Amino acid sequence: MSTDLNATRVMAVAAAGGEAAVRGAKKRSREPMTPGERIRLVNAHISIYVAAALFMLPLIYAFFSALKPNGEMFAMPPSLFGSEIRWSNFAEVFEFGPFWTYIGNSLFVAVAGTLVVLVVSTTAGYAFGRLRWKGRDAVFVIFLATMMVPAEVLVIPMFQVMQWFNWVDTYPALIFPFAFTAFGTFLMRQFFRGIPYELEEAARIDGAGPIRTFLRIILPLSKSAVAVLSVFTFMSFWNSYLWPLIVTVDLSARGTLPIGLASFSGLTGTRWDLQMAAAIISMIPTTILVIALQKHLVKGIAMAGLGGR
Template identity: 70%
Template sequence: MKSETATAAPTRARQVTPGGIIAHVCVVLAAAVFAVPLVYAVFSALKPNDQIFSVPPTLIGDEVRWSNFVEVFQFGPFWTYIGNSFFVAIAGTILVVVVSSTSGYAFGRLRWRGRDVVFLLFLATLMVPQEVVVVPMFQLMQWLGWVNTPQSLILPFAFTAFGTFLLRQFMRGIPYELEEAARVDGAGAVRTFLTIIVPLSRSAMAVLTVFTFISFWNSYLWPLIVVNDYGYLGTLPIGLATFAGQFGTRWDLQMAASVISMVPTALIVILLQKHLVKGIATAGIAGR
């Protein structure tokens, strides 16, 4: 009798319902809609430049030019742009995750006077758009002598309220009994943070890692302002703009460069997909 019940439960779980079919169809349609621009970009990168805006538009040109991806690296210092973007994105992501995890622990788990007031003030910075603060930030970089330096591309965005808020909300969902048990065993705040809170917050950190890496990787306005020598510190978004010159725009090379620039962000999403889905599903659940 027990075996029949045990085998019947999985069978009922696999039953296909109309709601499930509709949900899957909607997901597939949404994925197709979002994939159309990417597919068109890939095929446009393989076209000759004079066929990018052909009328009527075509998906595949008269000639498939794989050489566009090679010519991208001959057009300018594209390897420099890629290396600078990797350095800024990786260093900035590591710094943001470290700062956000420690501040999220301080705001979410530790008890100290004025904690909620300081957190609200910190959170209020999210309402200030980047375009408003670029002028005072540039003046600060001039005062520090950091204009056209790598630290000017990383440090101004290392202390973000978004990452702190995300990890604080996740950490508040971790049972306090685990922390109390560690303190009974003699662990202090730092050891509790490193041995209990950080391992349990890996999913939320993966979400923050992906969002932060993409943000640094795609940043255009701030590098355009604070960098003077693009051949030395230019990043990929700035490099993409160099294909538009005085005598026209090489749209074929720009599309090929855009496809190349999408590869790292796609890979990091694929590699962290498991933690990303779990982190997004649980990051907004707050504890006591």
């Protein structure tokens, strides 16, 4: 049976490769671009570069602001560079408070929360998108309607539930309440519905059940959608501020990075230079994640909403 399933997967990959070869042949056989097409292509590239520069300007200003002395953060007229470049601001961030603890907590919560969301969303998306059972569409509509409820409205009920479970000021309270959202399920369902049903039927003929088909056929073909969901979920947990602030009592032990960023503001004033340096540091993990999964992100975002069968 395992050999038959592997053969099915090889056929799918070969079919995808054949389509890519056909597209590549068509692309190579195109006629040379006309002058008008070249002008439109150049204008498109210029527009993209200008838009990218506009989006990068705040990040560039934030980086150089992190190198300024604190007293020059709001100097007028504003300038990109301060009177001196203080790389020591980045080192002083870790001396100001338990910043390593904040980073470790955020990494643990974001990674664990992402894993839980991936398991729940892929299995639920498979049940809603590929399996046929009575009341499936009605349940999905109800499940999808939860996306219209603002998260702030759920804060008090969720805190009461955490009290019932005795989870206040624990890591499960930071992970599980927002790990069962409808967004991930909807995303995976739409992607799963775009996978040809013939692959599933071939696996069923080979003797594979729904679980084996999901693990050996459907899930390996959904790497791009899983990558998109992973990035969105990781960033959601990584940037979450309101819920960790409410459910965490010992902030120095279980506080997350957004809480750590807020700790630079106090009754004696705000260390804007350190806060800006800490913000730059906090962007490093998400930036690395997006760059590493860039290829899958582009493909997944382009294909996630194409399912309609």
